[in-house]
Amino acid sequence: MDKIYYITLKMDFYGELLTQKQRDIMARYYFDDYSLNEIAEEYEITRQAVQDMIKRTEKLLDKYEEKLLLVEKFMKRKDRLNQATKMIDDLIEKGNDELIQVKDLVSSILD
Numbered sequence: 001m002d003k004i005y006y007i008t009l010k011m012d013f014y015g016e017l018l019t020q021k022q023r024d025i026m027a028r029y030y031f032d033d034y035s036l037n038e039i040a041e042e043y044e045i046t047r048q049a050v051q052d053m054i055k056r057t058e059k060l061l062d063k064y065e066e067k068l069l070l071v072e073k074f075m076k077r078k079d080r081l082n083q084a085t086k087m088i089d090d091l092i093e094k095g096n097d098e099l100i101q102v103k104d105l106v107s108s109i110l111d
Contacts, residue, residue, distance in 0.1 A: 011026060018060070
């Protein structure tokens with residue numbers, strides 16, 4: 001799995017457990033594509049301090065995931081829903097048009 005995508009998921013699930021500064025720095029670095037130097041200037045700290053905070057925050061997010069497994073469970077559910085959607089598509093191709101509503105319902109869960 002792509003690292004940025006995985007960080008995004010962990011931030012979605014566990015971001016509220018972080019301090020505001022941790023959330024802001026992670027968002028600047030991963031989502032806004034700021035450099036370490038740009039973040040350091042904005043917060044008036046050293047580049048090394050920014051890098052250390054990012055690494056510590058990543059480890060903290062990993063610990064939350066190890067204990068709670070919310071991202072893992074989400075990914076498993078998403079995979080099962082995608083499998084169900086594919087199975088429904090196969091049945092619709094065989095002429096079972098009543099399943100179109102079921103597919104719409106399953107697809108809405110994925111959104």
